[in-house]
Amino acid sequence: MNAGGGRVRIYDVARLAEVSVATASKALNDTGRMTEETRNRVKAAATELGFRPNAMARGLIQKRSFTIGLLTNDTYGRFTLPVMAGISAALVDRGVSVFLCGIEDDPALGRVHLDAMLDKQVDGIIASGKRIDRRLPVDLSDLPVPVVYAFTEGQEGSVTLVSDDFQGSTEAVEHLLAHDRKRVVHVTGPETFASVRERASAYRAVIGGEGRVLYGTWSESWGHEAVAELWGTDGEHPDAVFCGNDQIARGVVDALRERGIKVPESVSVVGFDNWEIVASQTRPPLTSVDMNLEAIGREAGRLVLELAEGKPVEPGVRKLPCRLVIRQSSGGDAAVTERRGGLATAAD
Amino acid sequence: MNAGGGRVRIYDVARLAEVSVATASKALNDTGRMTEETRNRVKAAATELGFRPNAMARGLIQKRSFTIGLLTNDTYGRFTLPVMAGISAALVDRGVSVFLCGIEDDPALGRVHLDAMLDKQVDGIIASGKRIDRRLPVDLSDLPVPVVYAFTEGQEGSVTLVSDDFQGSTEAVEHLLAHDRKRVVHVTGPETFASVRERASAYRAVIGGEGRVLYGTWSESWGHEAVAELWGTDGEHPDAVFCGNDQIARGVVDALRERGIKVPESVSVVGFDNWEIVASQTRPPLTSVDMNLEAIGREAGRLVLELAEGKPVEPGVRKLPCRLVIRQSSGGDAAVTERRGGLATAAD
DNA sequence: TCTGCGTGAGAAAACGGTTTCCTAAGGAGG
DNA sequence: CCTCCTTAGGAAACCGTTTTCTCACGCAGA
Numbered sequence: 001m002n003a004g005g006g007r008v009r010i011y012d013v014a015r016l017a018e019v020s021v022a023t024a025s026k027a028l029n030d031t032g033r034m035t036e037e038t039r040n041r042v043k044a045a046a047t048e049l050g051f052r053p054n055a056m057a058r059g060l061i062q063k064r065s066f067t068i069g070l071l072t073n074d075t076y077g078r079f080t081l082p083v084m085a086g087i088s089a090a091l092v093d094r095g096v097s098v099f100l101c102g103i104e105d106d107p108a109l110g111r112v113h114l115d116a117m118l119d120k121q122v123d124g125i126i127a128s129g130k131r132i133d134r135r136l137p138v139d140l141s142d143l144p145v146p147v148v149y150a151f152t153e154g155q156e157g158s159v160t161l162v163s164d165d166f167q168g169s170t171e172a173v174e175h176l177l178a179h180d181r182k183r184v185v186h187v188t189g190p191e192t193f194a195s196v197r198e199r200a201s202a203y204r205a206v207i208g209g210e211g212r213v214l215y216g217t218w219s220e221s222w223g224h225e226a227v228a229e230l231w232g233t234d235g236e237h238p239d240a241v242f243c244g245n246d247q248i249a250r251g252v253v254d255a256l257r258e259r260g261i262k263v264p265e266s267v268s269v270v271g272f273d274n275w276e277i278v279a280s281q282t283r284p285p286l287t288s289v290d291m292n293l294e295a296i297g298r299e300a301g302r303l304v305l306e307l308a309e310g311k312p313v314e315p316g317v318r319k320l321p322c323r324l325v326i327r328q329s330s331g332g333d334a335a336v337t338e339r340r341g342g343l344a345t346a347a348d
Numbered sequence: 349m350n351a352g353g354g355r356v357r358i359y360d361v362a363r364l365a366e367v368s369v370a371t372a373s374k375a376l377n378d379t380g381r382m383t384e385e386t387r388n389r390v391k392a393a394a395t396e397l398g399f400r401p402n403a404m405a406r407g408l409i410q411k412r413s414f415t416i417g418l419l420t421n422d423t424y425g426r427f428t429l430p431v432m433a434g435i436s437a438a439l440v441d442r443g444v445s446v447f448l449c450g451i452e453d454d455p456a457l458g459r460v461h462l463d464a465m466l467d468k469q470v471d472g473i474i475a476s477g478k479r480i481d482r483r484l485p486v487d488l489s490d491l492p493v494p495v496v497y498a499f500t501e502g503q504e505g506s507v508t509l510v511s512d513d514f515q516g517s518t519e520a521v522e523h524l525l526a527h528d529r530k531r532v533v534h535v536t537g538p539e540t541f542a543s544v545r546e547r548a549s550a551y552r553a554v555i556g557g558e559g560r561v562l563y564g565t566w567s568e569s570w571g572h573e574a575v576a577e578l579w580g581t582d583g584e585h586p587d588a589v590f591c592g593n594d595q596i597a598r599g600v601v602d603a604l605r606e607r608g609i610k611v612p613e614s615v616s617v618v619g620f621d622n623w624e625i626v627a628s629q630t631r632p633p634l635t636s637v638d639m640n641l642e643a644i645g646r647e648a649g650r651l652v653l654e655l656a657e658g659k660p661v662e663p664g665v666r667k668l669p670c671r672l673v674i675r676q677s678s679g680g681d682a683a684v685t686e687r688r689g690g691l692a693t694a695a696d
Numbered sequence: 697t698c699t700g701c702g703t704g705a706g707a708a709a710a711c712g713g714t715t716t717c718c719t720a721a722g723g724a725g726g
Numbered sequence: 727c728c729t730c731c732t733t734a735g736g737a738a739a740c741c742g743t744t745t746t747c748t749c750a751c752g753c754a755g756a
Contacts, residue, residue, distance in 0.1 A: 007492065052463065052466070052467050053467065054408075054467070054469065055467040055468045055469065056404045056407050056408045056413065056468070056469055057408055059404045060402075060404045060405055060408060065404065065468075066464075066468070067447075067468065069445075075429075075433065076429070076624075076625075077425045077429040081423075081424070081425040081429070084448065084450070085423065085450055088448075088449070088450060092457070092460055092461060092464065093460070095464055095467075096464075097417075097447045097449070097461070097464050097465060097468060098447060098448060098449075099445045099446065099447060099448075100432065100436075100446060100447075100448040101436070101445070101446075102432070102433055102436060109440070112440055112441070113440060113445070115400065116414075116440065116443055116444075116445050117445060118400065119400050119401065119402070119403040119443075120403045120404070120413075120414070120415065120445060121402065121403065121404055144355065219629065220629045220631075221629075221631070247629065254602070258606075276424075277424075277625075277626075281567065281568045281569075281595065283569070
């Protein structure tokens with residue numbers, strides 16, 4: 001199949017099929033005019049030789065590299081990786097590969113990476129980050145290639161994809177209410193985060209003004225503290241906690257267990273992010289809101305390619321729905337009976 | 349600086365500097381012969397126009413793309429991301445960008461990604477994975493470009509980079525002994541993993557045959573179970589636990605706390621992987637062995653580039669040293685060694 | 697028979713650089 | 727004054743495709 005020696009060029013294919021290079025090119029790309037017979041003969045020759053066109057030569061003239069860049073400041077990759085997976089999945093069968101560039105929060109580094117990618121004639125750029133209401137430390141306006149923002153804030157009039165945290169939070173709280181929880185509180189991150197405000201406002205909207213929101217940090221220890229604050233006083237205690245992320249939720253669950261309060265029997269807990277590694281290792285495993293980051297990635301990939309191909313794309317913010325993943329911490333319908341003493345989690 | 353309109357070509361630079369394209373090229377690449385004055389004039393013109401050479405055109409003739417591919421089956425990215433960061437760091441100032449390709453364990457997907465990259469004339473490929481003793485599901489022998497294996501097993505006679513788990517484990521156990529621990533046990537993952545066997549053998553070597561090794565899964569719950577097993581009987585209990593990874597360590601620490609056993613006062617615990625998110629959120633924060641994955645990545649990047657440039661590289665397995673990160677769970681001199689990590693920002 | 701037209705296929709010009717010659721000018725030596 | 731050599735700089739080939747343009751041919755209509 002594959003010719004052993006030097007790379008096979010279209011010239012070799014043409015010679016084997018006894019046509020000109022021009023005809024060979026047209027045959028392989030299903031363009032131009034020729035007999036079906038000729039076309040097939042060329043294609044057969046190409047397969048026989050294992051011909052694969054040199055993307056640089058092709059790109060040089062077509063002004064396309066079949067390459068896009070993903071720029072992110074989420075070094076840890078917690079959000080970027082699922083996005084990346086989605087992008088990749090959406091583009092790989094179109095022959096597009098993805099450059100991943102982790103620029104901490106360093107404008108100079110960002111510039112270097114950006115320039116390197118532009119030199120390579122990327123067809124488009126997707127900007128992503130670890131926080132929806134922050135910009136990357138590098139100016140992406142006025143680029144000669146299209147830009148799509150995924151899970152991070154873009155310029156005015158840009159194409160931006162984010163998760164619908166309001167809808168996700170609504171589903172989470174409604175899920176709690178549907179399980180007869182009457183006193184749901186919300187323990188979340190710093191109010192400076194837009195997502196915190198949005199999640200809290202959804203919570204309030206569903207609860208109907210009666211709620212209680214505790215702002216803190218995104219850490220497990222804040223979950224512990226919040227429990228201490230909520231259960232430290234006499235009187236009526238919450239019967240459900242909707243948490244701003246899974247780490248807080250884990251802290252809450254652990255703190256409750258330490259107080260001898262059963263989850264989910266006495267208190268239901270729901271997290272946010274559906275960060276597998278936290279959600280599934282918590283005891284009991286966390287019900288959590290999944291932001292469908294992979295779907296955001298897929299959509300971003302699709303859109304940036306449309307733009308690259310000159311198709312019109314309506315600018316603006318697109319919100320993609322979240323999905324509530326029900327595990328045991330909410331007392332949901334998923335395997336309610338706590339018979340699995342030490343749940344066997346998938347090994348690495 | 350940057351000309352607004354169409355891309356600046358070397359032709360434009362040549363015209364502005366009043367030289368030929370050939371001279372311009374030579375001036376900018378510091379090759380060829382010409383007056384210093386001419387060279388500087390060309391360079392000035394290039395800067396003035398904001399000229400950046402088209403990497404495809406250049407690559408076409410030089411047969412280099414200044415691009416390398418990272419192929420991995422570690423979808424979650426726990427190991428791949430640090431490696432990626434290292435590669436990127438080592439290569440970015442040489443103008444090289446990195447394609448990241450996550451191929452689950454799907455040979456077909458691997459092939460597709462690999463072909464896409466080869467079409468793009470990558471200068472080299474780095475293979476990585478989530479497990480050191482497993483191969484990627486795609487054949488990388490006989491490729492027209494050099495391959496370096498980082499944190500995954502390569503063909504016979506390949507260039508491979510791994511962490512020195514033996515040394516890392518040795519340091520960990522010695523650290524425990526140095527803190528007057530007399531009864532150190534080792535709770536680790538499945539014996540089928542090469543890294544498990546290596547870590548265990550280092551443990552045994554340091555302890556001197558007296559040890560006890562408990563194999564299980566890589567999960568927190570296994571940490572709990574192991575504690576139940578170790579402390580379930582009467583008699584002498586361990587005063588230190590060296591764990592095969594941070595998740596197990598976290599399980600152990602949590603289980604000990606639930607039994608009212610103080611860490612690190614009564615029992616010291618050391619983990620492995622130094623997975624920030626687990627190690628630093630554990631109470632108390634985990635002392636853990638860091639595999640220096642970023643260094644592995646840097647070295648892999650450096651080596652694959654050397655190979656791409658035709659320089660000779662000795663094949664074989666290179667082991668890079670691990671580094672013990674001391675936090676509080678081992679009763680070490682905490683705070684001192686703790687490097688300022690991205691922990692605080694690991695939030696949303 | 698002559699004109700016109702559709703059709704298959706090839707020649708050659710791109711694309712934007714790099715690299716290999718080649719040339720013209722100037723200086724040194726005889 | 728003539729030859730030879732050195733040197734700065736340019737013309738053109740080249741990388742491997744795609745794309746445009748041209749051409750020859752055969753057939754239909756007049």
